[in-house]
Structures are given as structure tokens and as C-alpha cells.
Amino acid sequence: MCNGKVEFSVNMTNEETVAAALPMQEHWLPLSNLDLILPPVDVSVFFCYNKPIITIGTHHNNIVECLKNSLAEALVSYYAFAGEIVANSMGEPELLCNNRGVDFVEAFADIELQSLNLYNPDESVEGKLVPKKKHGVLAVQVTWMKCGGLVVACTFDHRIADAYSANMFFVSWAEIARPKNNKSFIPTTQPCFRRSLLTPRRPPSIHPSLYDMYVPITDLPPPPAPELESDIKTDPIISRIYYVTSEELNNMQSLANSNNSSSTKRSKLESFSALLWKMVAAAASTDNENIVAKMGLVVDGRKRLSNGDKNKEEIMSSYFGNVLSIPYGGRLGNELVENPLSWVADRVHDFLEEAVTEEHFLGLIDWVEEHRPIPGLARIYCGSTGGEGGPTFVVSSGQRFPESKVDFGWGKPVLGSYHFPWGGDAGYVMPMPSPKRNGDWLLYMHLPKTHLHYMEARAPHFFRPISWDYLLN
Known part of the structure; x- marks a missing residue:
């Protein structure tokens, strides 16, 4: 092919x-x-x-x-x-x-x-x-x-x-x-647009961590000088799609849990994010060992805002709109490279813990209200701002991507994928289930060209270019 x-x-x-x-x-x-x-x-x-x-x-x-x-x-x-x-x-x-x-x-x-x-x-x-x-x-x-x-x-x-x-x-x-046969057919899910589900509190309650995760756009630093912009353009951010076998994913997760003494295992998403964090840091550290590599993970707040309430969980499961937060972590490149995958996976788990609660999302709603009408932005979106000059990227789980259900009457798609070259300085990665439904993943990756080349060279067994041979065999 x-x-x-x-x-x-x-x-x-x-x-x-x-x-x-x-x-x-x-x-x-x-x-x-x-x-x-x-x-x-x-x-x-x-x-x-x-x-x-x-x-x-x-x-x-x-x-x-x-x-x-x-x-x-x-x-x-x-x-x-x-x-x-x-x-x-x-x-x-x-x-x-x-x-x-x-x-x-x-x-x-x-x-x-x-x-x-x-x-x-x-x-x-x-x-x-x-x-x-x-x-x-x-x-x-x-x-x-x-x-x-x-x-x-x-x-x-x-x-x-x-x-x-x-x-x-x-x-x-x-x-x-x-x-x-039934012409009055009603789809399985009816969307809910009740904005009152996300109403700010009176009085507000905002955890200090939110001021680190989000920033009013008026507080953003000025854009880089033209000479720095030219440097950025020498390493363009490009998009690629790979597949990862279930065997490699299981091996990766085992390594991420090798030193984990807690009863809670690191998930495949945490393990993959840790691996990616290490590899991006290694790719960026070839020129500068003192860089700070920053990674964010998108968290869906629907279940968090339900807080165990079955009625609210049912309503939130059909809520149409954005219910997202993006906690992130920043670590020295050599720290990420030299420590084992299990240590990096623990650091991923640490910063994720801040954003997987009902209080976090209620506080984020209050944070936005406090700054309106000035728009806010997740700091991780801002790319390499802040003086460290290191790589920045976001991982968003696409494991619920319903490609197999998007059958319009002529069969399931042979491939489905998100495509999100969002135009910012930060990279973006979305792992999705393979259409083969065999435990493999597809990876949509939007990262600097040199970083992708580095990963392909160092881990060709893991980052395998998607092909029709793979999809149809």
C-alpha cells in the first residue's frame, strides 16, 4: 500500500x-x-x-x-x-x-x-x-x-x-x-443544554492551584521578538498518525507500575503520558539539558461534577458543551530523562490529582466568573512562555471516540480520527482506540518535527506509522 x-x-x-x-x-x-x-x-x-x-x-x-x-x-x-x-x-x-x-x-x-x-x-x-x-x-x-x-x-x-x-x-x-422501520425514531442520547448545571457559586471558592493553571489573557507576556519567531519556524509543528500495539501498551504500563507500591495502578493514559513526557524531554534536551518540559492532561469533569449523584450523573452524561480542565506539570528535562518511567508516571498522577474532584471544577467555574469579561486561558496553551523556553504539549484522551458507531447505513468506517493542528506554540496528542478493536491505539500527534523524528528513531517499535496494510489486514 x-x-x-x-x-x-x-x-x-x-x-x-x-x-x-x-x-x-x-x-x-x-x-x-x-x-x-x-x-x-x-x-x-x-x-x-x-x-x-x-x-x-x-x-x-x-x-x-x-x-x-x-x-x-x-x-x-x-x-x-x-x-x-x-x-x-x-x-x-x-x-x-x-x-x-x-x-x-x-x-x-x-x-x-x-x-x-x-x-x-x-x-x-x-x-x-x-x-x-x-x-x-x-x-x-x-x-x-x-x-x-x-x-x-x-x-x-x-x-x-x-x-x-x-x-x-x-x-x-x-x-x-x-x-x-420506525420513522419516528429518537436517537439514543438527547443533548442537554442546561447551563445552570455550571453556575458559579456565591460566594466563590477558588483554590490557589487554579491561579497557576489559568491566566487572564491580559496577563500574558508579549509575543516573541521577530528573531525568536524565526527560530521557532525552523522546527515547525507537524501532524502525524501512528498506531501502537496492545502488547507495547501493556509493556509500557508494566514499566510505569514497576515501582508502584500503592494499591492503585497507573492507567494506560497516565503511563503513555509519562512515556511521551520523557521522550519529548529527551528530544528537546539534545541542545539544552536545563530546559523545562511541560505537559498538560485534559480532564473531563462530567463525572466529577456528578459526585456520585446518580440523577446528576445521568444529566451530566448528556450535557452538551465544554466540561474540561487542563492541569499540567513542568519538570527539568534531565530529571525526566534520567528517572525511570515509573517515577515520571507518579509525577503525572500527582498533578492530575488536583483536577479530578468536584471542587476543582466548581472552583474553575468561579475563577472564570471572577475575571469576566476578560477571557482566561489555560497556561499550558500558552506554549513556551514564561522564560523556561522548553517544550510544551497537551495530551487529550480520545478513548471514548465512537468510530465504530458512526455507521450511516453502509458499515463502520475503516478509519476515524480527530485532526487538530490548532496553530499555537504548544503541541497536542490524542490517543484513540484502533478501528481494529484489538486493544491497539491510534495516536494523532501534533508536535515539533524534530521531536517526532527523534521518537521514530528511538522507539520505532512503539510509534509505528499508520498504513492501509495495518488497517485492512
Whole structure:
């Protein structure tokens, strides 16, 4: 199978706007304090299908009509994706639920699906198979391949939805699209938009650790001088997709727990984050042993805010919006390199402990309220600011990525992945389950080029470039 560079073009064949199937009363939906902590960045996700065949026929128009009609039905419940963001009188973003609709593009790519270089999504996916969101909150692109394969991709505004919320939408859209006898079918999950679930407290209670994790944008240092910017550009941040076998993941977790005397084992995510922290530090330390390597881990607060309350847990499990925090740790590069993986995994666990409680998320809601209308930002997003000059990256678990459930009626995708080259100075890594469902992981990694090359050279048994040979065998 081809994994080298293959030039191809994508031609847009149709573009329209898909609105919700039922009319709705125009209304405003305020962003929660946990939405306001997100910068205005877009997230993309794509699903690859081999030659779709559904009961209504194989004609392209039938399949696209099925996608559009089911999208229109899905937007009745997920109306936030059919709106647009407008600034309010305080200058803060709000969601105008006006059923503006979703920009829907149909395209044709003059390449076989299995000739796509998935290992290098900057070449094969970015600007070609995932749409650029021009208006509204969500954009969709459906691209036919020369072989008859299909790529369905979406780009959405992160301020409106986190990955958990987007996953709910993808599954519901696919459920509606699948042929069924019951025409009044209701998707498994109905989204909840109750912002009152994330109301700040009176009086507020803010733990001092939150002032270390988050910063008002007015307190950020000025951008780097032009000469430093040129240095940054010499080592661009690029995207790659790898797979890791379940055997390597188990070996890694065993090493991370080798000196752990506690009854609680380090999870695979903690263990992987520790391994990545060590390798990024090693790659960056080749030029400077005194660098400080910083790593953040995205924590979903839905279960934390439920705090064991079954009723609230059920409500929070369908909450649509952002319920995220990003605790982080910073360590000297040589400290991370020289200590065993188990020691680094313990340090990951240490800084995670601060953010896995109900009090942490309630305090974060209060922190945002204290600084409004000045926007806040997770410090880890700010990249190598603060004078240390070391590498900075974020790990976000995609283990709940529902790729196997995004079946529109013609079978499961052969591959699904998030694509998030967010444009900042910090890197981003998302591990997801392999579509083979055999315990392997896929890794979407957006890191400096030299760091990725270092990892590939030092650990080729672990970071294996994704290929069609792997996916189809």
C-alpha cells in the first residue's frame, strides 16, 4: 500500500446550507464559564469508508441525500450546531440559535482511498478532506474518492462543543441515517443544554492551584521578538498518525507500575503520558539539558461534577458543551530523562490529582466568573512562555471516540480520527482506540518535527506509522 507522497486534487462539486428539519424559535444560548475558558479554535474529525452501499442504492446522490436529510433531523436536537456565535454587549461570545444551518460541501478527490498517506495528515487531510469553517459553528464535507470510497469530515468551533459533545452528535447523526422501520425514531442520547448545571457559586471558592493553571489573557507576556519567531519556524509543528500495539501498551504500563507500591495502578493514559513526557524531554534536551518540559492532561469533569449523584450523573452524561480542565506539570528535562518511567508516571498522577474532584471544577467555574469579561486561558496553551523556553504539549484522551458507531447505513468506517493542528506554540496528542478493536491505539500527534523524528528513531517499535496494510489486514 502506498504511504509515500502522492499529489492529488479535490474539486468541490456542490455547496449548500443544511438547516434543522423543523422550525425553531430564535433564542440566545449563553456560553458557560467552562466554554468561555476555550480560545476560538476549530477542531476537525474525519471518517473513511470503503465503497458505501445502502439499501436505497449505490448512486452518489442517494447517499449524499441520506447524509443531508439525517443531518437536518439531527440538528433539531443538536440545534447549537445550526447557530452562530455573536458577541454580546460585554464583548463575550454567545450562541445565537437561529437555525442558520450547517455549510455542507460535496467534493471529489482524484485519488484512491487506499493511496491516501494517512501517516501525514498535513499532506493528505488538511485543506483537502476536512472543511474550513467559514460561517456558523459546524461545517461538513463529503468527499468521494476515485475508487468509490467516501470520506465524511466535520469541523466545529471548540467553544461550543468538546470532543465528548461532538461524539454524541456523530453517533446520533449516524443512528438517524441508518435505514429503519420506525420513522419516528429518537436517537439514543438527547443533548442537554442546561447551563445552570455550571453556575458559579456565591460566594466563590477558588483554590490557589487554579491561579497557576489559568491566566487572564491580559496577563500574558508579549509575543516573541521577530528573531525568536524565526527560530521557532525552523522546527515547525507537524501532524502525524501512528498506531501502537496492545502488547507495547501493556509493556509500557508494566514499566510505569514497576515501582508502584500503592494499591492503585497507573492507567494506560497516565503511563503513555509519562512515556511521551520523557521522550519529548529527551528530544528537546539534545541542545539544552536545563530546559523545562511541560505537559498538560485534559480532564473531563462530567463525572466529577456528578459526585456520585446518580440523577446528576445521568444529566451530566448528556450535557452538551465544554466540561474540561487542563492541569499540567513542568519538570527539568534531565530529571525526566534520567528517572525511570515509573517515577515520571507518579509525577503525572500527582498533578492530575488536583483536577479530578468536584471542587476543582466548581472552583474553575468561579475563577472564570471572577475575571469576566476578560477571557482566561489555560497556561499550558500558552506554549513556551514564561522564560523556561522548553517544550510544551497537551495530551487529550480520545478513548471514548465512537468510530465504530458512526455507521450511516453502509458499515463502520475503516478509519476515524480527530485532526487538530490548532496553530499555537504548544503541541497536542490524542490517543484513540484502533478501528481494529484489538486493544491497539491510534495516536494523532501534533508536535515539533524534530521531536517526532527523534521518537521514530528511538522507539520505532512503539510509534509505528499508520498504513492501509495495518488497517485492512
